[in-house]
Amino acid sequence: MLVIFRRHLKNCEHFSDGRKWRRCRCPIHVEGSVGHESVRQALNLTSWEAAQQWVRDKEAGGTLHTPASVTLEEAVEKFFEDAPGRKLKPATIKKYRVVLIQLRVYANQRGVSLLKHVSVDFVRGFRTSWADGAISGAKKLERLRAFFRWCILSKWMSENPAAGVHSPVVEIVPTLPFEPKEVAAVLVHAKDPRWHALILLLRWSGLRIGDAMKLTGDDLNGDRLFVRTEKTGVRVYVPLPQNVAQELAALPLYAGYFFWNRAGESKIETATGNARRALRKIFEEASVKNGHPHRFRDTFAVELLKSGVPIETVSRLLGHSDIRITQRSYSPWVQSLQKILEDAVRRTWPKPTLQRVK
Numbered sequence: 001m002l003v004i005f006r007r008h009l010k011n012c013e014h015f016s017d018g019r020k021w022r023r024c025r026c027p028i029h030v031e032g033s034v035g036h037e038s039v040r041q042a043l044n045l046t047s048w049e050a051a052q053q054w055v056r057d058k059e060a061g062g063t064l065h066t067p068a069s070v071t072l073e074e075a076v077e078k079f080f081e082d083a084p085g086r087k088l089k090p091a092t093i094k095k096y097r098v099v100l101i102q103l104r105v106y107a108n109q110r111g112v113s114l115l116k117h118v119s120v121d122f123v124r125g126f127r128t129s130w131a132d133g134a135i136s137g138a139k140k141l142e143r144l145r146a147f148f149r150w151c152i153l154s155k156w157m158s159e160n161p162a163a164g165v166h167s168p169v170v171e172i173v174p175t176l177p178f179e180p181k182e183v184a185a186v187l188v189h190a191k192d193p194r195w196h197a198l199i200l201l202l203r204w205s206g207l208r209i210g211d212a213m214k215l216t217g218d219d220l221n222g223d224r225l226f227v228r229t230e231k232t233g234v235r236v237y238v239p240l241p242q243n244v245a246q247e248l249a250a251l252p253l254y255a256g257y258f259f260w261n262r263a264g265e266s267k268i269e270t271a272t273g274n275a276r277r278a279l280r281k282i283f284e285e286a287s288v289k290n291g292h293p294h295r296f297r298d299t300f301a302v303e304l305l306k307s308g309v310p311i312e313t314v315s316r317l318l319g320h321s322d323i324r325i326t327q328r329s330y331s332p333w334v335q336s337l338q339k340i341l342e343d344a345v346r347r348t349w350p351k352p353t354l355q356r357v358k
């Protein structure tokens, strides 16, 4: 028989409750035996359902180590153990790490633990969950196919579940800022002070949600926020409205971080995923259609452009590596700015004489 339990982290508030407490997000361990094999290890799963499924699968298989009982987790681990021997470059390994970590998080959330349960449908769903553009999405899919080819060579799978999945179609996500009343409605429905502060932060800093999760207390200096963007590494300060800075400063920190609860969310992807889910729920409750965290960034950018801030400045604040990215995303608003300028000029022209109507 196999027993699963959570091994509580030192900073878990249920540390002293021991094994009987399972409703936190501490790492799940397994111990016990199947047939003549015994096991005592960390499962690298945070979902209790996924861990239970793992146990059911191993017990039903009657063994811990057959091709049919290889977990996705084990396969990914072995893949990276094998990578240096295959002379993969560190940069390539890093790219594999990005997609395979994401795959593990996705599988964990859906309670899929065994490699054999990774189906074509599953891979399609996984692809649909990506926020990447078409080009990086296609590259990611290629890495995924290579990973499953390697699993087939290892005799753990017979078919490649990513082979029949098409590359994402080039999709231009329209930039769509929120109306001020939509932002207000969202804030009313953000009952949790942390999500309330996160929404204000996204709206007034233009940060990507993933970058916001990485902010620490040290990044806030009075009302100035030190913004490091992951994509370009350029360092920029963004001033925040006083109420936003105050709300942020009032949040109790998680070991230094504003939003990343590292005790329960060891991976940044998990923390970002949890924040996205919380916001999705708030958008629904506020009846804001097509609510998406990225739209706060758009709102930040468009409001600046509408106020006449030059696009070069907006581009730097957004951390774009190339101003053409900013131009491409926000050209309709740059055009509307042009219209504002023209209207201003027109207003200075002499008006035709008004005639009083009875």
Ligand SMILES: [Zn+2]
Pocket: 006, 007, 008, 009, 012, 013, 014, 015, 024, 025, 026
């Ligand atoms: Zn715990």
